[in-house]
Amino acid sequence: MSEQKIIVVGGSAAGPKAAARAKRLDESADVTLLQKAPELSMASCGYPYYIGGNFDERSALLATPTGVVRDEAFFAAAKGVKARVNTEVTAIDRDNKTVAFTNSATGESGTLPYDKLVLCTGATPRRPPIPGIDLEGVRGLSEMRDADKLRELRDSGQVNNAVIVGGGLIGIEVCEALADSGMKVDVVEMLPQLLLFLDWEIAKLVERHVGSKGVTVHTENGVSEFVGENGKLTGVKLKDGTIIPCEVAVVSIGVVPNVSLAKEAGLEIGVTGAVAVDEHMRTSDPSIYAAGDCVEINNRITGKKAFAPYGDLANLEARVVADNMILGDKAVFPGTINSGICKVFDLSAGSTGLSEKRAIDEGYEVVTATNASMDKPGFMGAKLLVSKMVADAKTGRILGFQCVGPGEVNRQVAEAAMAVMNGNTVWDIGVADLPYAPPFSLAIDHFITTAHILGNKIDGRMAGISNADVKKLVDSGETPFILDVRAPAEFEEMRLGVGEKLIPLGKLRNALDELPQDKDAEIITFCKISMRGYEAQRVLEANGWTNVKVMEGGIMAWPFAIQR
Amino acid sequence: MSEQKIIVVGGSAAGPKAAARAKRLDESADVTLLQKAPELSMASCGYPYYIGGNFDERSALLATPTGVVRDEAFFAAAKGVKARVNTEVTAIDRDNKTVAFTNSATGESGTLPYDKLVLCTGATPRRPPIPGIDLEGVRGLSEMRDADKLRELRDSGQVNNAVIVGGGLIGIEVCEALADSGMKVDVVEMLPQLLLFLDWEIAKLVERHVGSKGVTVHTENGVSEFVGENGKLTGVKLKDGTIIPCEVAVVSIGVVPNVSLAKEAGLEIGVTGAVAVDEHMRTSDPSIYAAGDCVEINNRITGKKAFAPYGDLANLEARVVADNMILGDKAVFPGTINSGICKVFDLSAGSTGLSEKRAIDEGYEVVTATNASMDKPGFMGAKLLVSKMVADAKTGRILGFQCVGPGEVNRQVAEAAMAVMNGNTVWDIGVADLPYAPPFSLAIDHFITTAHILGNKIDGRMAGISNADVKKLVDSGETPFILDVRAPAEFEEMRLGVGEKLIPLGKLRNALDELPQDKDAEIITFCKISMRGYEAQRVLEANGWTNVKVMEGGIMAWPFAIQR
Structure with a gap:
């Protein structure tokens, strides 16, 4: 365990975590972090809030909590990690254990040797082959420069109309950011609903709220053309023929894992199209690990492979990678249950586990209960929560939980995630001892009541x-x-x-x-x-x-x- | 299963729940609810917030969320339950299955037959035998009239100084209520700390905050005398000789279960002094159940008997009682892990499971970690959380968790309660998939980070x-x-x-x-x-x-x- 050379490819979320933890576990390790972008360790989940003006200091996205920018010097001094920005890894030579790189700023290129290699190459937003997609004004939101541009447009006050293509999590966050900035926003979604992690009728509550904020939502519709003049976007033409005039369109219809480097090196690619790893986050080459948005992990409920590009999982996966590189392959990453949450104007919407639709698609026989009730006693300024719990009809095991409302969704979904991970049944939750005081919850917590309702249904008392x-x-x-x-x-x-x-x-x-x-x-x-x-x-x-x-x-x- | 006579003694939290659920499960049951106090189904956990002026409508403590007062007529019409207020049960004749009652308002007395009896007789605040305790101005806070009186004193604007005797949960809530009302408040606590569910150094953070609000906290001190003139309180004399002038003193040093009815009927009393019940919440007489603040339940961690007078548990226990009375003794109440939370001015303080001190007293070999970090990213208006996790040194099983701070303590303690109930280890939590987005948590949730720190300690990496x-x-x-x-x-x-x-x-x-x-x-x-x-x-x-x-x-x- 000494002086091994570790190279980490990718410097956004998983990469820096793997590099820094590896160095902490073995100060003698020679750890290099190669990053294609000019920035390191960007808080990319914060982009929508920067764009929307929740805060003004761009550097907050790139700095430690005490305000130190996480640049090459910071990684060298504080972490003992050699970070290089603008540095793209172009090939892996597995036989000789080297990577080839080029530096887009200096033009430098070369190779570096490794004992252990970590791939944290991330994912890239889908760009559909729609006419006009290259017009100025059509953007994604994945890099710092996308955030910079959208923030600049916001601050200019020159954009009156914006179209969001895709009603998923990031689409909705950007929708709120732009609407809060005073733009008229339209959201276009091919599916019959927003936020696919919710079941239809729960998503409709979100859609109604988004509509109440002046946003127009077009479901079961798509973009047939980005319309422009002189190379600049002037509108979006929908499949039903509608033309929405706009100066900006943000395309946010999901991401695809960046696997070309792994693929060209002959590493195994999984069924989801992401890099295949074992439970130790090791690729098909035992010297190469992978973590973050480029990998395929397990769904802890179904046991099937999943592509789950979430920032929190990237960090946890990377920590497991570091442990296994330095301490031997003992640490296990069990996978995802698809926990997620987002803010939607005055609502929060969160979900964990399987939706009813997803559970049925996976072959489960399910029962569900919907519970609309308050988060706290009325005299404490209660706010509404609407939840749906999905359980296995045979065993009562909780398979999933969704919650939407102006009330405190956060605690509810966190409790549910713990229940789903632990395989709890509705009866387990029906007698759970959770913290209670009037400023924080009802005497019988909303989550417990939801389990009670579902228990009543399973026992045939409530139809x-x-x-x-x-x-x-x-x-x-x-x-x-x-x-x-x-x-x-x-x-x-x-x-x-x-x-x-x-x-x-x-x-x-x-x-x-x-x-x-x-x-x-x-x-x-x-x-x-x-x-x-x-x-x-x-x-x-x-x-x-x-x-x-x-x-x-x-x-x-x-x-x-x-x-x- | 038809037309059985059910009598429920006690109409605060557990009683109404048991009565209403029993009736829902069997509409043919003849359910009677006998309540000593003039009110029914009081939201007694809300008293401090009413006293403190968080809301002004007294009826909110006694009404449904839609504003219907839960009186005898409400129970008859909406629940099909015959409720009688001002009605004290004075004896149980187990041989003949009857209870004797007297009505303090009408003077009526008589007996009523039962097939099943439920004891929800609650608990009474301790009143220490201190000279002057009967002076006008020395109060407890357990009944609606206590809340009424303290609210009246607040509204009068005539009280300048108040002393809280006892720095437990209710003491601290009342302290805040009175301090927010403009009174100078002193808190007197015999132990070296406030809030005994916290370890000393975590409780000190709360004490510092309480002090910053102008409240004087006297720990390791007690009351030797309530001093008065003409029958009215004028001050409190402490054991160290200090005299604190005050017009009001609220004594809040814990509660004792009301067991005299059960004891006189020959029912078994447990080691904690509360009514003994089996896992089905059945007393030593199979026709008599008990729930709420008068019973003794299991501690789910230690397996020992516990007295846990919490409003949320009362409701859950009562639900189990109703199920067992109507459907046969199948439902099990597993017990408590002592989850609790309270608001302390701008902080929240919560705990679940065992503190370090308690765990050591119980014979565990423990490791602990303290984590002070933010609840969210800095750019989202992060607030501090200080947590302490206690785990079994041999297995890494999480035995307890405490969290204090201006940040979102609520989610943290709820997650921890789920972990403790499920017997999760620090390694289980280290790879947990919890909901994340910047408005709600850090990418690695504070609770997960605390588990990481403790894992590092157990693995010998961090001293x-x-x-x-x-x-x-x-x-x-x-x-x-x-x-x-x-x-x-x-x-x-x-x-x-x-x-x-x-x-x-x-x-x-x-x-x-x-x-x-x-x-x-x-x-x-x-x-x-x-x-x-x-x-x-x-x-x-x-x-x-x-x-x-x-x-x-x-x-x-x-x-x-x-x-x-």
Whole structure:
């Protein structure tokens, strides 16, 4: 364990982490970090917040918490790592254990020997072959210079209209940044929804909120052409023929792993198209490791291979790489459960594990519950959370959890991620001892209540129907008897407006003659969040009705509500 | 399973939950809820926030989220539960399965038959036998009328000085409420620290913050006498002779379970003095269940019996009781891990599992790590978190976690609670996939970083020393060589002031001759949060020094720092 030469290719997230940790584990190691871009260790997840003006100091993206810029000198002095920027690795000679590089600033080129090599080559945004994509004004957001340009456009005040192509996580973050900067923003998404990690009806709540901020969302639509004049973008033409005038378009439709270096060196590429690694993050060459957005890892739930280009995983993977290079291949990276969260204007939206759709696609037999309730007691300034829990129908194991709302989504999704990783069932969570005090949560935490609801469904006590399915019934004209058990004042304030009947829960036991007297008639109950809706279901079933369902999440989770 | 008579004794938290859930599970059940107090289903955890003026509507403590007061009529109409207030149960006749009651408002008394009985008799604040405790102005905080009285005193503007006796969770919440109302507050605590669920050095950070708000904290002190004139409190005399003039004293030194009813009925009382129940929450009489602040449950970590009077557990226990009464004794309540959290002015303080002290008392061989770092990236308005993780030295299993700071403590403690419940090790958490985006967390979440630090310690790579132990060394005059590796500007802003030497990390490799040349000399390194301190340790060890320790948590966790 002495004086081994370690070369790390890539200086964004995984690379610097692997290099610095390796040096900390073995001060005698000779660690070199080769970075193609001019910057090192960029906080690229922060680009949208820089663009949106959340902060003004560009250097904050490139500096330590105490304000020291992470440049070559910093890596040399503080980390003992030889970092070289503007330095692209062009080839790996595995037989002789060398890499070839060229420096785009100085023109220098050469080779460097290694004992261990780490590939952290990252990923590149997809650029679809659409006419006009090379016009000035059509951009991605992956490099510091993209962030610089978009920030410059924001500060210029000269951009009135922007189009975001792609309604995924980064697309939505950039949408908010530009809309907050005063631009009129349109979002174009090929799929029927934004944020594919959410199920459709949860994503619709996000879409409604984005729309309330003046953003126009075009789902099930795509870009057929970027339109321009004199090489400059003037508009985006959609597949349905609509033309949206705009000065800027940001294309954000996912990324592809940068694998050409690995491929040309003959390293194994995985089924997802990213670099294949074993559980120790080692490629098919035992002297070469890989981490970050260029690798393929395991999905911890399905056991299948996954491409999961997230900044947090890049750091954790890189740490495992360093441990294995220096201490022997003992550390294991178990993979991802696809935990994620984002801010969407006044909402947060997060998810972990599998969505219902994804779980069904993977072959699981699932049950789900939707819970719309507050994050704290009302007297503490409660805010709404709408969650959906997905569990395996046979075992009650929690497979996934989504949460959206102005309330504290962060804690909810973190709890759920821990539950999914640990294979907890809805019954495990139903008796969990989580921290409680009124400033922080309800006495029964929202996450626990969601598990209770799902437990009631699995045990056959609660028959639920999703609001999406209720909407379908209504749209088809087959409207069943819909029973709103809220108070009259709540009904005045907001209602479904689909012909529902109002009987407050407290009056229900004495108003059974106002219900369909055919005891097999379909009745759908709901309230604000469908807790009272569930109580109404229990009352009706006890009185002989056989086909009563609760509209899950109540009116607060209904994306089509009429507000008065 | 039909028309069984269920009587629930106690109408605060556990009682209403057990009654309502039992009725939902079996509409044919005849459920009666007997409540000694005039109110039902009080949100008693909210009392400090009502007293402190966080909200003004007293009814919010007694009403549903939609504003319906939970009175007898509400329970009858919405829950199908016959609730009776002002109704104290005075005896249980187990042979004949009846309870005797008296109504303090009407004078009515009688007996009621039951098939199943649930005891949710709660707990009563300790009232120490101190001279003057019955003076007007000496109060507890357990009933609605206590909250009413303290709120009235606040609103009167006539109280200038208040003394809180007891620096536990409720004491601190009331302290904040009264201080926020403009009173000068003193807190008196017999132990050497506030908030006993925290270890001493973490509690000192809270104490410093409380002090910064103008509150005087007297630790290792007690009340010898409540002093008064004409039956009214005028001051509190401490054991050390100090007299604190005050118009109000709130005594909050813990609660004792109300077990007299159970005891007189011959039910088994547990080792903690609370009602003994099995894992199904059933007492020694199979027809009688118990839940809430009157019962004894399991500690899930130690396996020992615990008295854990928390509002969230009361609700979860009561749900298990209802399930078992109606569906047969299948549901299990596994117990507590002592998760808790509270707001302390601008800080939050939370804990789950065992503190270091508690773990050692329980016979564990433990390792701990302290981590002071931010909750989010600096450019997102980061706030500090100071955490301490306690793990079993043999297995790395996380036994406990404490977190204090202005940052988002809530998510951290919730994650830790899930880890402790699941028996996760520091290595499990070191590769956890938790939700990340800059508005919500660091790329490597604070909780994960804490596990990394502790893993480094267990693996022998990092030798830590607590700030408490450094302070002891300094106070004893045996000051070792203390090395601050921060930047000069940071040193100017805040320093330990104990003769430490400043060598910024980036200069360290070229300044080794400024260190003690005896390679066995004790050197203690630190920085702002001791991440750089750890890097410095690695550098020094690689250069032959053998006795280098990192002061954990850095200067941000040092409660004795000199601010300039």
